[in-house]
Amino acid sequence: MTEKLFKSAAPARNRRFVGEAVLRAEDQELLQGRGGFLPDLAAPNTAEICIVRSAAPHAIVRAIRKERALASPGVIAILPAEDFDLVDDVLPCMDMIPGTLDVRQRVIAKDRVRYVGQAVALVVAENRYLAEDAAALVEIEYESLPAVMDHMTAMNPGSPLLYPELGTNIVYQVTQRDGNAFFSAGEGDLVIHKRFEFHRQTAVPLETRGVTAKLIDNGERLHVESCTQLPQVLRTVLAGAFGIDLKKVRVTAPRLGGGFGCKEMVYPEEILVPAVARKLQRPVRWLEDWREHFASATHTREATPKQSWPATVRLSDFVSRVGRTLARRTALLATRRSLPWAQWCAALTAFRTWTQRCFPWSRTRRR
Amino acid sequence: MKPAKLKYVRAETAEHAVELLGEADATARILAGGQSLIPALSARSITTSFLLLDIMRCPGLEDVSETPGEITVGAACRQSRIELSTLVRQSIPLLSEALGWVAMPQVRSRGTVVGCLAQANTGGEVPVVSLALDAELNIVSRGGIKQRMPAKDIYAVETGTRLPTRSLIVSASFRTLAAGEGWGFSEVQLRAGHFALVCCAATLLLDENGRIRTARIALGGLTANPYRAVRAEKGLIGEAPATTHYAAQTASAERPWPARTDLHATAAFRAKVAVAAVARALTDARARCSKQTGATHDSA
Amino acid sequence: MTAPDPGPQKMVWDDSNESRTALNVTVNGKQVQTLVADRLLLSDFLRDHLGLTALKVACGEGACGACTIVIDGELARSCTLLAVQTDGAEILTLEGLNAPQGLNHVQQLFQQHHALQCGYCTPGWLMSVYSMIKRSIHPDSAEVGQYLSGHICRCTGYRNIWTAIRRALGATNDDPVSGKE
Numbered sequence: 001m002t003e004k005l006f007k008s009a010a011p012a013r014n015r016r017f018v019g020e021a022v023l024r025a026e027d028q029e030l031l032q033g034r035g036g037f038l039p040d041l042a043a044p045n046t047a048e049i050c051i052v053r054s055a056a057p058h059a060i061v062r063a064i065r066k067e068r069a070l071a072s073p074g075v076i077a078i079l080p081a082e083d084f085d086l087v088d089d090v091l092p093c094m095d096m097i098p099g100t101l102d103v104r105q106r107v108i109a110k111d112r113v114r115y116v117g118q119a120v121a122l123v124v125a126e127n128r129y130l131a132e133d134a135a136a137l138v139e140i141e142y143e144s145l146p147a148v149m150d151h152m153t154a155m156n157p158g159s160p161l162l163y164p165e166l167g168t169n170i171v172y173q174v175t176q177r178d179g180n181a182f183f184s185a186g187e188g189d190l191v192i193h194k195r196f197e198f199h200r201q202t203a204v205p206l207e208t209r210g211v212t213a214k215l216i217d218n219g220e221r222l223h224v225e226s227c228t229q230l231p232q233v234l235r236t237v238l239a240g241a242f243g244i245d246l247k248k249v250r251v252t253a254p255r256l257g258g259g260f261g262c263k264e265m266v267y268p269e270e271i272l273v274p275a276v277a278r279k280l281q282r283p284v285r286w287l288e289d290w291r292e293h294f295a296s297a298t299h300t301r302e303a304t305p306k307q308s309w310p311a312t313v314r315l316s317d318f319v320s321r322v323g324r325t326l327a328r329r330t331a332l333l334a335t336r337r338s339l340p341w342a343q344w345c346a347a348l349t350a351f352r353t354w355t356q357r358c359f360p361w362s363r364t365r366r367r
Numbered sequence: 368m369k370p371a372k373l374k375y376v377r378a379e380t381a382e383h384a385v386e387l388l389g390e391a392d393a394t395a396r397i398l399a400g401g402q403s404l405i406p407a408l409s410a411r412s413i414t415t416s417f418l419l420l421d422i423m424r425c426p427g428l429e430d431v432s433e434t435p436g437e438i439t440v441g442a443a444c445r446q447s448r449i450e451l452s453t454l455v456r457q458s459i460p461l462l463s464e465a466l467g468w469v470a471m472p473q474v475r476s477r478g479t480v481v482g483c484l485a486q487a488n489t490g491g492e493v494p495v496v497s498l499a500l501d502a503e504l505n506i507v508s509r510g511g512i513k514q515r516m517p518a519k520d521i522y523a524v525e526t527g528t529r530l531p532t533r534s535l536i537v538s539a540s541f542r543t544l545a546a547g548e549g550w551g552f553s554e555v556q557l558r559a560g561h562f563a564l565v566c567c568a569a570t571l572l573l574d575e576n577g578r579i580r581t582a583r584i585a586l587g588g589l590t591a592n593p594y595r596a597v598r599a600e601k602g603l604i605g606e607a608p609a610t611t612h613y614a615a616q617t618a619s620a621e622r623p624w625p626a627r628t629d630l631h632a633t634a635a636f637r638a639k640v641a642v643a644a645v646a647r648a649l650t651d652a653r654a655r656c657s658k659q660t661g662a663t664h665d666s667a
Numbered sequence: 668m669t670a671p672d673p674g675p676q677k678m679v680w681d682d683s684n685e686s687r688t689a690l691n692v693t694v695n696g697k698q699v700q701t702l703v704a705d706r707l708l709l710s711d712f713l714r715d716h717l718g719l720t721a722l723k724v725a726c727g728e729g730a731c732g733a734c735t736i737v738i739d740g741e742l743a744r745s746c747t748l749l750a751v752q753t754d755g756a757e758i759l760t761l762e763g764l765n766a767p768q769g770l771n772h773v774q775q776l777f778q779q780h781h782a783l784q785c786g787y788c789t790p791g792w793l794m795s796v797y798s799m800i801k802r803s804i805h806p807d808s809a810e811v812g813q814y815l816s817g818h819i820c821r822c823t824g825y826r827n828i829w830t831a832i833r834r835a836l837g838a839t840n841d842d843p844v845s846g847k848e
Contacts, residue, residue, distance in 0.1 A: 023778055030786030031774040033721020033761040037787065040720035073682035127680065129369040129706065132411070136371075206725045206733060206787045206821050257723070257787030258821050289368040290726045291410070368727040374686040375705035375751050398752070405747040406728040409708070419705075421752060447741070471817030472810075473795060474729060476741035477748070559816035560730075 026255075038210045038227050038254045039287055046212065047076055049273060049286040050131035052121040052138045053296060054113035057147035058160065061111055061140065064121060069137040074130035077280060078138060080121040081110040084275050087243035091266055100172045103163055107241075107268040113142070114162050117295030119268055124276060124284060200299050207257020208293045209267065213274035214283035216250070224274050225252045229264040241271045242278065262297050269296075370408035377421045381428060381442075381507055381537050384420045388533045389509040391418045397535060399423060399442060400478035402470070403486045428537060433458065439505070439540040446475035446483070458543040459500060461550040461568055465492040468552070471560040481536050484518070487528045487592060489627070490562030492554065494522060495587035498595045499550075499568035500541040508534040515540075519595060525624040526591040548572040551651030553644045557631055563588040564632055565641045567618075569648035571608065571656050579603045584614065584649070589641045590624040596645070597621075608656060611649035618645045680704050688751045694719070695763030703750050710734045712750035713760060721761035721790040725819075732818035735791040736760050742798045742817075761790040764797055773797070773835045780831035784822035792818050792828060796835050806838035 029035055066078040077083075090104040108119045121138055125131035146160040153159050154169040162169055212225045222242070228234050231253040239246045256263065269286055277284045288296070375398075378384035388395050394417030398404060407413050422428060428443035431452060438458050440449055449455050450466035462480075469475055469483065469492050483493035484504060496502075497518035504516050508531050518539075521528045530536070544550060554566035565588040574580040582603040587593035596618035603614050619641040626634035626641075680687075686705045693699070694717060703712060713719045713736070722745055723733040729747035736745050737759040764771060770778060773796050783789045795814050804810050815829060830841050 024781075026786070027778040027783065028770060030783055030789055031770055031777055031793070032765050033790040035786050037723070039724070040714075042715075042718075073684065074680070129704070130680075130682070132369050133371060136411070204821065205785075206731065206819065207723070207785070208725070256785060257725075258785045260821070290728065291368065369708065369711075370706040370749075372685065373706050375688055375749060377754075401749070401752065402729060402744075402747055405708075405749065408706075409727055409746070419749075423752070445741075467813070471732075472814050473732060473735055473742040473744060473817040474747075477743050559812065 030255075035255050035257075037207055037257050038212065038225055039207070041212065041225060041254060043212070043214060043283050046214075046283040046285050047124050047126060047280070048128045048131050049276060049284055050123045050125070050128060050135045051119050051269070051272075051286065051292070051296075052123060052135050052140070053292070054109065054116060054118045054120050054142075056113055056142045056144055057116050057149070058145040058162065059113050059142035060145060061109060061113060061120065062143050063139075063141040065139040065141075066121070068139065069123065069134040072125075072130065072134035072137055074126035075134045076124040076126070076282075077276075078121060078123055078134065079276065079279075081106070081108045083279070084108060084272065085279075086241050086271070086275060088241045089271075091268065091271075092237055092240075097172075099174075101163070101166050101168070101170075103166070103171055105268070107271045112145075117292075119272065119296070122272060122276060124280065128287070202294065202297060202299045203258075203260035203262035204293070205256075205258025205260055205262065208288035208290060209263065209269065209297060210285070210287040211270050211273040212283065212285040213277035215277060215281060219281065221248050221250055222274055222278065223250045223252070224270070225254055226270050227256055227259075227263055228253050228266075228270065229256070229259045229261075230266070234266055234270055237266045238271065238274060242275070265298055267297075368409045368411075370405075371411055373408070373417055373419055375419050375421065378425055381422065381425045381535055382511060384422050384425060385507050385509060385511070385533070385535050387418070387420050388535065393532075394418065395420065395533075397422055397485070399482045399485075400445065402474050402478035403482070403488060422535065430538075431455070433543075436543055437540045438543055439538045440480050441538045442479060442481040442536055444480055446470075446478045446480055447472065449480050450475060459541050461500060461544070461552055461570065462493075462496050462541060464550075464552045465496045465554075465566075465568060468492050468554045468556070468563070468566070474560075481539050484521075484539055485528070485530065485536055487522065487526075488562060489526075489591045490564065490566070490588040491593075492552075492563060492566055492568075492587065494518065495566055495585045495593040496552070496568045497539065497541070498522065498585035498593055499570055499583045501583075502539050502541045504530075504536050505538045505540065506531065506534045506536050522592045522594070524592060544570065545572055547656060549652040549654065549656030551648035551653075551655070553647035553651065555640050555644055565589050565637055565644045567641070567644040567648040569645065569652045571603075571611070571649065571652040573608065573656050577607070579606050579608060579611075582611075582614070582649075584618050584645060586618055586622070586641060586645065589619065589626050589637050590622050591627060592624070594623050599645075608653045611653055612646045614649060615642045615645035618642075688754075690751055690754055692750075692753055692755070693757045695758070695760060705749065705751055707750045708746055709736075709748040709750045709753060709758075710745035713745060713758070719760045719762050723787055723790065725787070730819070731788070732791040732795070733788050735794045735818070737794055737798060740801070742795060759794075759797075761793055764793065773800070773831075776831045776834050777828075780827050780834065782823065782828040782831040788818060788820045788822075792820075792832075796832055799832070799836060804836055806833040806836035811836070 064080045069075060069078050089107050091107060093104050113120060120140055123131045123135045125134055148154045148160050148169065159169060207227060209227045214223050216223045224238060226234060231251040235249050235251040236246065238249045273284055273286045376387060378387060384397065396404065396419055398419040398421045423443050425443065428441040430441045431444060431454060432439045433454060438455065446466050446469055450463050456463045470478065480493055483491050484497055487494055502518040504518065504521060506514050506516055521530055523529060549571045551569045555564045557564060568585045570583040571579055572581045582600045584596040584599050585593055586596055598621045599614040599618035602617060603611060619638050626638050628634045687702050688705055690703050691700050710722060710724050713722060722736055724746055725731045725733040727746050729744040734744055734746040735742055738753060738756050773793060777783055795817060799814055820828060
């Protein structure tokens with residue numbers, strides 16, 4: 001088997017991997033188009049899910065009317081939050097360190113939506129075409145609330161609160177000091193100020209997200225396939241979400257069409273789609289479409305758009321004449337939208353750290 | 368992103384298509400290449416149940432014909448075929464050049480030239496060329512009424528077209544270049560295959576003294592619909608070819624509608640880029656003039 | 668070590684209000700005669716009705732090229748076509764280009780030049796390369812860049828794909844194309 005992986009014709013006894021050009025073992029299947037990505041995997045009798053998502057950035061959900069949608073051809077179910085029976089209906093958060101407010105996101109919006117793209121109801125139908133027809137007929141009455149669109153505004157007192165019961169939009173704030181806290185500018189020969197701004201980004205893999213779920217072993221176990229970079233974690237989360245034994249959950253991560261980190265999360269859909277399979281006792285599938293991906297997959301750090309705030313990252317370096325950095329002050333302000341998985345929460349929230357570091361004259365010490 | 372319910376009908380002839388259009392309600396549409404229409408259906412930006420009339424099998428619509436001073440391209444002619452056509456490259460090279468900028472080869476194999484004219488997408492290249500080449504569209508309406516509409520009338524609105532409703536464009540006729548007439552096409556795209564941020568199609572014809580006899584400058588992308596920079600054109604008549612760069616400023620400034628700002632670029636940026644695009648197109652046109660007459664007319 | 672054949676998952680359309688049209692096409696040399704919903708996209712017809720899952724649906728708008736196939740000898744985006752538009756046509760997908768065993772010549776070049784990582788965009792590229800070879804496009808011509816612009820790859824940064832494609836078009840070196848892109 002390893003013979004085929006070497007490009008060179010060196011005799012077998014001389015072969016080593018290091019320094020060799022090695023061909024990839026998976027290329028054959030991929031090049032023949034038999035990669036077995038999640039959308040390529042089919043199971044009989046699988047229903048398709050289309051998700052009705054909030055078009056409002058911040059609103060109270062007053063009513064959801066599903067009669068017209070239910071009458072649409074090929075519809076199996078229309079499922080808002082009340083139809084889901086989850087033991088744990090919030091997404092997990094990895095770093096609920098002391099002092100972090102608990103703003104873990106609901107897997108499906110109940111009485112309030114907090115971002116454009118938040119799931120409000122799931123439509124289950126015989127195929128995606130029919131599911132989208134029905135989704136267009138679900139009537140949702142929103143009462144708009146003032147929206148907070150950037151972290152600077154979100155931090156201001158008096159700004160609309162995404163979680164009024166918590167009294168603030170700031171989820172976490174920390175100041176870290178290392179060494180001599182206040183370094184006098186006069187002791188350095190040069191002070192360099194630099195500003196860095198980073199746009200909001202998202203990974204945009206070519207393969208969008210997707211989840212399938214079905215009951216196996218005579219309905220005893222749940223089998224979930226997901227475009228995930230963390231199948232083991234997802235399995236643990238699912239067991240907790242449904243209050244079942246870990247052994248009753250099987251998660252498969254099929255070949256991934258790119259992740260780049262944005263599939264390194266536990267997403268609401270990865271809990272909702274299996275919940276539908278359990279509820280309807282039928283295999284189901286959800287494939288994210290391209291436009292949906294931009295609204296509902298996670299984004300990463302964003303600079304402040306306001307001109308009045310100088311930068312997202314402000315560095316001040318105090319440098320000696322011979323080029324040694326004596327001290328550094330950093331102000332960092334960032335927004336993470338959505339998902340509590342990595343940090344912070346479903347709404348636009350901000351964290352600010354103000355760090356000072358001080359390095360001794362003779363050497364640089366990194367912390 | 369799947370289309371809503373629709374009904375698909377293959378029209379047997381152009382007249383049949385027009386008849387069906389006339390009978391249907393306002394949601395009926397002509398389907399040719401579908402490279403704009405189908406994605407719009409998938410995104411459900413066009414909603415409600417409606418009728419698609421496929422004209423690609425109608426006899427005669429795939430013809431490319433030559434008459435004195437004119438090349439006529441049928442409504443079923445694919446962009447790639449016209450781009451690579453020897454006849455088109457010889458007689459109206461401005462169109463083949465511009466087609467090379469339309470989307471990507473994988474889309475041009477399906478999309479049609481006439482479809483571009485009907486869609487009038489902002490930043491579309493073919494409408495700009497249609498203005499520079501004094502194109503006229505051959506249209507059939509209800510009752511078999513035939514008419515010929517100049518492109519400049521069709522795009523004489525800020526957005527959309529003034530095509531008669533419930534009508535079918537059966538072909539587009541482009542004026543062939545005169546002997547010695549130079550041409551240039553210039554485009555600025557954010558990335559290959561995208562719509563034009565700005566594009567310009569220009570032609571120049573010199574008189575026996577080497578001065579500009581006629582000029583055509585058509586600009587697209589700067590405003591929602593393309594326009595002919597008639598003041599700039601007039602200003603060039605009688606001038607030496609070397610002075611064409613002055614026309615570029617006028618061409619951008621004389622836009623009949625406001626310049627566009629969108630998520631890709633501001634109006635101010637587009638206006639600046641437009642000047643450069645016009646200048647480039649005119650420079651290329653000038654160079655081609657010289658070649659064809661065999662004499663150099665550029666002066667310092 | 669091949670992935671199990673998923674088999675076709677026929678889409679269920681249990682609705683008498685859905686307009687349908689007869690469709691007669693040849694796909695990878697085999698004739699297919701069926702009745703399909705008018706709005707069924709060609710990409711879904713090939714993937715879900717015929718089980719030809721090499722082509723991928725990514726952007727669904729014709730921009731990314733992952734769904735590229737060949738119809739009557741010309742490249743086309745299967746996601747911007749209704750299946751019914753292709754009546755009477757000959758459709759070729761990657762499955763129709765695969766060698767009986769192992770990799771065909773172009774696929775081998777892709778492997779050797781590490782022109783794929785996740786592999787999601789790869790079937791689309793291979794169709795474009797097929798067409799470029801048929802048209803005898805010169806590896807140094809500006810047209811190469813034109814065809815390349817019709818595909819998005821999020822993994823590789825394109826360089827290795829371009830190298831592999833140039834080789835497939837007969838280039839004997841890996842020097843970059845000079846001048847126009």
